[in-house]
Amino acid sequence: MERFEIEITEEQVGSRIDKALSSINSEWSRTHIQHWLKDGFVLLDGIQVKPNYKVKLGDIVTVDEPEPVELDVIAEDLNLDIVYEDKDVLVVNKPRGMVVHPAPGHPGGTVVNGLMHHCTDLSGINGVLRPGIVHRIDKDTTGLLMVAKNDQAHVSLVNQLVEKSVTRVYTALVHGHIPHDNGTIDAPIGRDKRDRQSQAIIDKGKHAVTHFKVLERYGDYTLVECRLETGRTHQIRVHMKYIGYPLVGDPKYGPKKTIEFGGQVLHAGTIGFDHPTTGEYLEFNAPLPEDFQALVGRMRQSVDKKDA
Numbered sequence: 001m002e003r004f005e006i007e008i009t010e011e012q013v014g015s016r017i018d019k020a021l022s023s024i025n026s027e028w029s030r031t032h033i034q035h036w037l038k039d040g041f042v043l044l045d046g047i048q049v050k051p052n053y054k055v056k057l058g059d060i061v062t063v064d065e066p067e068p069v070e071l072d073v074i075a076e077d078l079n080l081d082i083v084y085e086d087k088d089v090l091v092v093n094k095p096r097g098m099v100v101h102p103a104p105g106h107p108g109g110t111v112v113n114g115l116m117h118h119c120t121d122l123s124g125i126n127g128v129l130r131p132g133i134v135h136r137i138d139k140d141t142t143g144l145l146m147v148a149k150n151d152q153a154h155v156s157l158v159n160q161l162v163e164k165s166v167t168r169v170y171t172a173l174v175h176g177h178i179p180h181d182n183g184t185i186d187a188p189i190g191r192d193k194r195d196r197q198s199q200a201i202i203d204k205g206k207h208a209v210t211h212f213k214v215l216e217r218y219g220d221y222t223l224v225e226c227r228l229e230t231g232r233t234h235q236i237r238v239h240m241k242y243i244g245y246p247l248v249g250d251p252k253y254g255p256k257k258t259i260e261f262g263g264q265v266l267h268a269g270t271i272g273f274d275h276p277t278t279g280e281y282l283e284f285n286a287p288l289p290e291d292f293q294a295l296v297g298r299m300r301q302s303v304d305k306k307d308a
Contacts, residue, residue, distance in 0.1 A: 001304050002064075002065045003062065003063070003064050003065075003067065003245070004062070005060060005061075005062055005063075006021070006024060006060070006061045006062075006063065006065040007059070007060055007061075008020065008055045008056065008057060008058060008059040008060075008061065009057070010057060010253075011023075012024070012055055013055060013056060013057050014054055014055070015054065015055055015181060016052050016053065016054060016055075017033075017037070017042070017044065017049060017051060017052075017053045017054075017055050017249060018030045018033040018034050018037065018051040018052075018308065019196075019252065020055045021033050021042070021061065021295065022196045023193070023195055023196075028065075029064075029196060029197070030051075030196055031104070031105075031197070031199065031295065032060075033051070033106075034051045034245060036063065036064075036065075036066070037049065037050065037051050037106075039065065040205040041064045041065070041066055041188065042062070042063050042064075043061070043062045044059055044060070044061055044197075045059065046062070046272055056288060058093050060236075065069060073102055073112060073113060073116055073131070074108060074116070075112060075113065075116035075117040076108060076109065076113040076114055076116070076117055077114070077117050077208075078098075078113060078114030078117070079114075079189065080092050080115070080118055081093040081094075081095070081286050082112070082118065083144065083286065084282070084284055085119075086095060087121075087150075087277065088148070088149055088150060088275065088277050089130070089143055089147065089148060089149070089153055089157070089273075089275065090113075090115075090119070090146075090149055091145070091146050091271065091284050092111060092115070092144070092145050092147060092290070093142075093143065093144055093145075093186075093286045094111055094137060094141075094142060094143060094144075094145050094265060094268075095142060095289070096137065096139075096140050096141075096142045096262060096289065096291070097139060097140060097263070098110065098111060098233065099111070099129040099139050100112065100130075100131050100136045100137065100139075100145065101136070106233075111133075111145065112130060112131060112132070112133065115131070115132060115134075115147065118133070119149070120188065121149045121150065122147070122148070122150075123148040123149065123150050123151045123153060123154035124151065124233050132147040132148050132149060132154070132261065132271070133147065134146055134147065134148050134154060134157045134158055135163070135231060136160060136302065137268050138234065138237075138263075138264070138266075139227070139263070140262060140263020140264055140266075141170075141263070141264065141266045141267070141268060141270075142266075142267045142268065142286075142292070143170070143267045143268025143269055143286055144268050144269070144270070144271040144284055144285075144286050145268070145271075146271055146273060149278075152276060152277075153276040153277070153282030156274075156276035157276060158274060160274060160281045161231060164229055164230065165270060165271060165273070165274070166194060166271070166272065166273045167272030167273070167283060168227070168228040168268065168270070168271055169225060169226070169227050169228075169230065169268075169269055169270035169271075170225070170227075170228070170236055170241065170266055170267060170268050170269065171215070171223065171224070171225055171226075171266075171267045171269050171292075172223075172224050172226055172236060172247050172264075172265060172266045173221060173222070173223055173224075173248045173249075173265040173287060173295065173296070173299075174221065174222050174223075174224055174245040174246060174247055175220065175221060175245060175246050175247075175248060175254065175255060176215060176221070176238050176244060176245040177219065177220060177221075177222060178197065178214050178222045178224065178245055180214070181213065181214050182208070182211070182212060182213040182214065183211075183212055183243075184209065184211050184212075185190065185208075185209070185210045185211075185239040185240075185242065185243055186208075186209045187201045187204065187205075187208060187239060187242055188201065188202060188204070188205030188206060188207055188208055189201060189202070189206055189207060189208040189232040189233070189234075189235060189238055189239075190202040190204060197252075198211075198234075198252055198253070199232070199233050199234045199238045201238065201242050205232075206230075206232055207230060207231045208232045208235050208238075208239065209228075209229035209230050210226055210227070210228060210229065210230075210235060210236055210239045210240075211226070211227040211229065212224045212225065212226045212227070212240075213225045213227075216296075216299075216300075218299035218300065218302065218303050219302070219303060219306065221248065221299055222245065223296060223299075224240075225243075226240075227244065234252075234253070237250055237252070237253045237264060237266070237281045238253060239295040241253040241254070242245075247264040247265060247266055247290040248261065248264070248265045248295075249261030249262070249263055249264050249265045250263070251264075251266035259295070261295065262291075265292060265295065267289065267292055268286075268289055269285060269286050269287070270283065270284070270285050270286075271283070271284055
Protein backbone atom coordinates (compact mmCIF):
# COMPACT_ATOMS: atom_id res chain seq x y z
CA MET A 1 0.00 0.00 0.00
CA GLU A 2 1.32 3.43 -0.99
CA ARG A 3 0.32 6.64 0.83
CA PHE A 4 -0.23 10.00 -0.89
CA GLU A 5 -0.85 13.32 0.88
CA ILE A 6 -2.55 15.84 -1.39
CA GLU A 7 -3.33 19.50 -0.74
CA ILE A 8 -6.29 20.87 -2.69
CA THR A 9 -5.41 23.85 -4.88
CA GLU A 10 -7.59 26.49 -6.54
CA GLU A 11 -7.82 24.30 -9.65
CA GLN A 12 -9.81 21.63 -7.78
CA VAL A 13 -11.88 23.88 -5.47
CA GLY A 14 -15.61 23.16 -5.72
CA SER A 15 -15.21 19.75 -7.35
CA ARG A 16 -16.45 16.52 -5.81
CA ILE A 17 -13.61 14.82 -3.99
CA ASP A 18 -13.72 11.76 -6.28
CA LYS A 19 -13.55 13.97 -9.38
CA ALA A 20 -10.78 16.15 -7.90
CA LEU A 21 -8.59 13.16 -7.07
CA SER A 22 -9.08 11.51 -10.48
CA SER A 23 -8.04 14.78 -12.15
CA ILE A 24 -4.87 14.85 -10.04
CA ASN A 25 -3.91 11.24 -10.80
CA SER A 26 -5.22 9.91 -14.13
CA GLU A 27 -4.55 6.32 -13.01
CA TRP A 28 -7.25 6.66 -10.34
CA SER A 29 -10.73 6.20 -11.77
CA ARG A 30 -13.64 7.83 -10.00
CA THR A 31 -15.13 4.37 -9.42
CA HIS A 32 -11.98 3.20 -7.65
CA ILE A 33 -11.86 6.37 -5.54
CA GLN A 34 -15.50 5.95 -4.53
CA HIS A 35 -14.73 2.43 -3.30
CA TRP A 36 -11.63 3.70 -1.45
CA LEU A 37 -13.68 6.43 0.23
CA LYS A 38 -16.24 3.88 1.38
CA ASP A 39 -13.53 1.53 2.68
CA GLY A 40 -11.61 4.27 4.51
CA PHE A 41 -8.58 4.41 2.21
CA VAL A 42 -9.25 8.11 1.50
CA LEU A 43 -9.49 10.57 4.40
CA LEU A 44 -10.01 14.33 4.48
CA ASP A 45 -8.04 15.86 7.34
CA GLY A 46 -8.18 12.40 8.94
CA ILE A 47 -11.97 12.08 8.57
CA GLN A 48 -13.96 9.82 6.24
CA VAL A 49 -16.20 11.71 3.78
CA LYS A 50 -18.64 10.83 0.99
CA PRO A 51 -17.72 10.96 -2.73
CA ASN A 52 -19.96 14.02 -3.27
CA TYR A 53 -18.04 16.16 -0.75
CA LYS A 54 -16.99 19.42 -2.46
CA VAL A 55 -13.33 20.08 -1.76
CA LYS A 56 -12.12 23.42 -0.36
CA LEU A 57 -8.86 25.30 -0.77
CA GLY A 58 -6.21 23.89 1.54
CA ASP A 59 -7.99 20.62 2.30
CA ILE A 60 -5.48 17.85 3.00
CA VAL A 61 -6.49 14.52 1.49
CA THR A 62 -4.69 11.31 2.44
CA VAL A 63 -4.93 8.45 -0.04
CA ASP A 64 -3.74 4.98 0.94
CA GLU A 65 -3.71 3.32 -2.48
CA PRO A 66 -4.38 -0.39 -1.92
CA GLU A 67 -2.33 -3.01 -3.71
CA PRO A 68 -4.07 -4.23 -6.88
CA VAL A 69 -5.96 -7.45 -6.34
CA GLU A 70 -5.16 -10.13 -8.91
CA LEU A 71 -8.37 -11.91 -9.74
CA ASP A 72 -8.55 -15.63 -10.43
CA VAL A 73 -10.03 -16.30 -13.86
CA ILE A 74 -12.52 -19.14 -13.55
CA ALA A 75 -13.29 -21.24 -16.61
CA GLU A 76 -17.01 -21.07 -17.38
CA ASP A 77 -19.07 -22.90 -19.97
CA LEU A 78 -20.69 -19.88 -21.64
CA ASN A 79 -21.46 -21.60 -24.94
CA LEU A 80 -19.43 -19.06 -26.91
CA ASP A 81 -20.23 -18.68 -30.60
CA ILE A 82 -16.89 -19.68 -32.13
CA VAL A 83 -16.87 -18.62 -35.80
CA TYR A 84 -13.36 -19.89 -36.63
CA GLU A 85 -10.52 -21.65 -34.86
CA ASP A 86 -7.12 -23.16 -35.65
CA LYS A 87 -3.90 -23.63 -33.67
CA ASP A 88 -3.03 -19.91 -33.85
CA VAL A 89 -6.20 -17.83 -33.86
CA LEU A 90 -9.82 -17.92 -32.88
CA VAL A 91 -12.73 -15.67 -33.88
CA VAL A 92 -15.69 -15.37 -31.53
CA ASN A 93 -19.07 -13.70 -32.11
CA LYS A 94 -19.73 -11.82 -28.84
CA PRO A 95 -23.33 -11.36 -27.67
CA ARG A 96 -24.77 -8.16 -26.24
CA GLY A 97 -24.19 -7.66 -22.53
CA MET A 98 -20.99 -9.71 -22.30
CA VAL A 99 -17.77 -8.04 -21.13
CA VAL A 100 -14.58 -9.08 -22.95
CA HIS A 101 -12.33 -9.71 -19.93
CA PRO A 102 -12.60 -9.76 -16.10
CA ALA A 103 -12.33 -6.45 -14.27
CA PRO A 104 -13.55 -4.99 -10.98
CA GLY A 105 -17.31 -5.42 -11.02
CA HIS A 106 -17.13 -8.10 -13.73
CA PRO A 107 -15.19 -11.05 -12.28
CA GLY A 108 -17.05 -13.65 -14.33
CA GLY A 109 -19.31 -14.25 -17.30
CA THR A 110 -16.81 -12.63 -19.67
CA VAL A 111 -15.48 -13.75 -23.03
CA VAL A 112 -12.20 -14.69 -21.31
CA ASN A 113 -14.02 -16.91 -18.78
CA GLY A 114 -15.68 -18.69 -21.69
CA LEU A 115 -12.41 -19.01 -23.61
CA MET A 116 -10.70 -20.55 -20.58
CA HIS A 117 -13.34 -23.30 -20.65
CA HIS A 118 -13.18 -23.70 -24.42
CA CYS A 119 -9.41 -24.04 -24.76
CA THR A 120 -6.23 -23.85 -22.69
CA ASP A 121 -3.86 -22.55 -25.36
CA LEU A 122 -4.19 -18.76 -25.25
CA SER A 123 -1.45 -16.14 -25.53
CA GLY A 124 -0.18 -14.78 -22.22
CA ILE A 125 1.13 -11.40 -23.39
CA ASN A 126 -1.78 -9.47 -21.86
CA GLY A 127 -1.48 -11.21 -18.50
CA VAL A 128 -3.68 -13.43 -16.38
CA LEU A 129 -6.91 -11.46 -16.77
CA ARG A 130 -6.76 -10.98 -20.55
CA PRO A 131 -5.29 -14.15 -22.09
CA GLY A 132 -5.53 -14.10 -25.87
CA ILE A 133 -7.21 -10.70 -26.00
CA VAL A 134 -5.80 -8.54 -28.81
CA HIS A 135 -8.58 -5.95 -29.03
CA ARG A 136 -11.92 -5.30 -27.38
CA ILE A 137 -15.48 -4.32 -28.22
CA ASP A 138 -17.82 -2.70 -25.72
CA LYS A 139 -20.07 -4.73 -23.43
CA ASP A 140 -23.27 -3.85 -25.29
CA THR A 141 -21.74 -4.01 -28.77
CA THR A 142 -22.22 -7.34 -30.51
CA GLY A 143 -19.99 -9.01 -33.04
CA LEU A 144 -16.63 -10.40 -34.02
CA LEU A 145 -13.50 -10.46 -31.90
CA MET A 146 -10.17 -12.01 -32.90
CA VAL A 147 -8.23 -13.94 -30.25
CA ALA A 148 -4.58 -15.06 -30.23
CA LYS A 149 -3.85 -18.63 -29.10
CA ASN A 150 -0.10 -18.12 -28.71
CA ASP A 151 2.33 -15.24 -28.23
CA GLN A 152 3.60 -15.29 -31.83
CA ALA A 153 0.06 -14.91 -33.15
CA HIS A 154 -0.61 -12.17 -30.59
CA VAL A 155 2.35 -10.09 -31.75
CA SER A 156 1.33 -10.52 -35.40
CA LEU A 157 -2.27 -9.45 -34.83
CA VAL A 158 -1.26 -6.46 -32.69
CA ASN A 159 1.21 -5.33 -35.38
CA GLN A 160 -1.55 -5.55 -37.98
CA LEU A 161 -3.76 -3.36 -35.78
CA VAL A 162 -0.94 -0.83 -35.44
CA GLU A 163 -0.35 -0.89 -39.20
CA LYS A 164 -4.14 -0.39 -39.76
CA SER A 165 -4.33 -3.45 -42.01
CA VAL A 166 -7.10 -5.22 -40.06
CA THR A 167 -10.55 -4.94 -41.64
CA ARG A 168 -13.17 -3.93 -39.07
CA VAL A 169 -16.65 -3.06 -40.32
CA TYR A 170 -19.60 -2.25 -38.06
CA THR A 171 -23.30 -1.62 -38.62
CA ALA A 172 -24.97 1.08 -36.51
CA LEU A 173 -28.37 2.72 -36.22
CA VAL A 174 -28.07 6.44 -35.50
CA HIS A 175 -30.38 9.31 -34.65
CA GLY A 176 -30.98 11.79 -37.45
CA HIS A 177 -31.33 11.81 -41.22
CA ILE A 178 -27.83 11.79 -42.76
CA PRO A 179 -28.21 13.58 -46.12
CA HIS A 180 -24.92 12.48 -47.73
CA ASP A 181 -24.26 8.88 -48.73
CA ASN A 182 -20.80 8.54 -47.23
CA GLY A 183 -18.12 10.43 -45.35
CA THR A 184 -14.97 10.30 -43.25
CA ILE A 185 -14.62 11.51 -39.66
CA ASP A 186 -11.04 12.48 -38.78
CA ALA A 187 -11.04 13.80 -35.21
CA PRO A 188 -8.70 13.02 -32.28
CA ILE A 189 -10.14 11.14 -29.31
CA GLY A 190 -9.05 11.28 -25.67
CA ARG A 191 -10.44 10.99 -22.16
CA ASP A 192 -13.16 13.52 -21.41
CA LYS A 193 -11.79 15.96 -18.80
CA ARG A 194 -15.29 16.47 -17.37
CA ASP A 195 -16.08 12.74 -17.16
CA ARG A 196 -13.14 10.38 -16.72
CA GLN A 197 -15.30 7.40 -17.72
CA SER A 198 -16.05 8.85 -21.16
CA GLN A 199 -14.13 9.72 -24.30
CA ALA A 200 -14.39 12.97 -26.24
CA ILE A 201 -12.98 14.87 -29.21
CA ILE A 202 -9.99 16.79 -27.83
CA ASP A 203 -7.14 18.61 -29.55
CA LYS A 204 -4.43 16.52 -27.87
CA GLY A 205 -6.26 13.22 -28.28
CA LYS A 206 -5.11 10.19 -30.26
CA HIS A 207 -5.49 10.19 -34.03
CA ALA A 208 -8.83 8.58 -34.94
CA VAL A 209 -10.47 8.00 -38.33
CA THR A 210 -13.86 6.45 -39.11
CA HIS A 211 -15.28 5.99 -42.62
CA PHE A 212 -19.06 5.66 -42.88
CA LYS A 213 -21.57 4.79 -45.58
CA VAL A 214 -25.35 5.18 -45.43
CA LEU A 215 -27.18 1.88 -45.91
CA GLU A 216 -30.80 2.93 -45.36
CA ARG A 217 -32.77 5.92 -44.09
CA TYR A 218 -35.88 5.73 -41.90
CA GLY A 219 -37.09 9.28 -41.44
CA ASP A 220 -35.36 10.51 -38.28
CA TYR A 221 -33.02 7.51 -38.16
CA THR A 222 -30.24 6.25 -40.42
CA LEU A 223 -28.61 2.82 -40.75
CA VAL A 224 -24.90 3.19 -41.45
CA GLU A 225 -21.85 1.04 -42.09
CA CYS A 226 -18.74 2.22 -40.25
CA ARG A 227 -15.25 1.11 -41.25
CA LEU A 228 -12.52 1.69 -38.67
CA GLU A 229 -9.15 2.97 -39.82
CA THR A 230 -8.01 3.31 -36.20
CA GLY A 231 -9.39 1.62 -33.07
CA ARG A 232 -9.79 4.09 -30.22
CA THR A 233 -11.99 3.45 -27.20
CA HIS A 234 -15.66 4.12 -28.06
CA GLN A 235 -14.49 5.47 -31.45
CA ILE A 236 -17.67 5.00 -33.49
CA ARG A 237 -19.90 6.15 -30.64
CA VAL A 238 -17.84 9.32 -30.08
CA HIS A 239 -17.34 10.12 -33.77
CA MET A 240 -21.00 9.74 -34.73
CA LYS A 241 -22.03 11.93 -31.79
CA TYR A 242 -19.42 14.49 -32.87
CA ILE A 243 -21.00 14.93 -36.32
CA GLY A 244 -24.49 15.14 -34.83
CA TYR A 245 -25.76 11.59 -35.35
CA PRO A 246 -25.37 9.70 -32.03
CA LEU A 247 -26.08 5.99 -31.86
CA VAL A 248 -29.57 4.85 -30.96
CA GLY A 249 -29.74 3.38 -27.45
CA ASP A 250 -26.35 4.70 -26.39
CA PRO A 251 -26.61 5.50 -22.65
CA LYS A 252 -23.31 7.39 -22.53
CA TYR A 253 -23.14 9.41 -25.75
CA GLY A 254 -26.72 9.37 -27.05
CA PRO A 255 -29.70 11.60 -26.23
CA LYS A 256 -31.78 10.94 -23.13
CA LYS A 257 -34.86 10.30 -25.26
CA THR A 258 -33.87 7.29 -27.33
CA ILE A 259 -35.14 3.84 -28.22
CA GLU A 260 -34.80 1.33 -25.37
CA PHE A 261 -32.47 -1.36 -26.64
CA GLY A 262 -30.25 -2.37 -23.74
CA GLY A 263 -27.31 -0.41 -25.07
CA GLN A 264 -26.02 1.14 -28.27
CA VAL A 265 -27.30 -0.37 -31.53
CA LEU A 266 -23.88 -1.37 -32.86
CA HIS A 267 -22.65 -4.63 -34.40
CA ALA A 268 -19.11 -5.61 -35.39
CA GLY A 269 -20.15 -7.61 -38.43
CA THR A 270 -16.89 -8.05 -40.36
CA ILE A 271 -13.30 -8.70 -39.33
CA GLY A 272 -10.40 -9.55 -41.62
CA PHE A 273 -6.68 -10.10 -41.02
CA ASP A 274 -3.61 -11.89 -42.36
CA HIS A 275 -3.11 -15.27 -40.72
CA PRO A 276 -0.12 -15.03 -38.34
CA THR A 277 1.49 -18.22 -39.71
CA THR A 278 0.37 -18.69 -43.31
CA GLY A 279 0.01 -15.01 -44.25
CA GLU A 280 -3.32 -15.83 -45.93
CA TYR A 281 -5.95 -13.09 -45.66
CA LEU A 282 -8.96 -14.32 -43.70
CA GLU A 283 -12.27 -12.48 -43.43
CA PHE A 284 -15.30 -13.38 -41.37
CA ASN A 285 -18.84 -12.05 -41.25
CA ALA A 286 -21.55 -12.28 -38.60
CA PRO A 287 -25.18 -11.38 -39.40
CA LEU A 288 -27.01 -8.77 -37.37
CA PRO A 289 -28.32 -10.25 -34.11
CA GLU A 290 -32.05 -10.92 -33.95
CA ASP A 291 -32.90 -7.87 -31.82
CA PHE A 292 -31.04 -5.58 -34.25
CA GLN A 293 -32.82 -7.18 -37.23
CA ALA A 294 -36.18 -6.79 -35.51
CA LEU A 295 -35.55 -3.11 -34.81
CA VAL A 296 -34.57 -2.46 -38.43
CA GLY A 297 -37.70 -4.33 -39.54
CA ARG A 298 -39.88 -2.04 -37.41
CA MET A 299 -38.11 1.01 -38.83
CA ARG A 300 -38.82 -0.14 -42.39
CA GLN A 301 -42.47 -0.81 -41.62
CA SER A 302 -42.84 2.64 -40.07
CA VAL A 303 -41.43 4.28 -43.21
CA ASP A 304 -43.61 2.14 -45.49
CA LYS A 305 -46.75 3.17 -43.58
CA LYS A 306 -45.87 6.85 -43.92
CA ASP A 307 -45.25 6.47 -47.63
CA ALA A 308 -48.48 4.51 -48.19
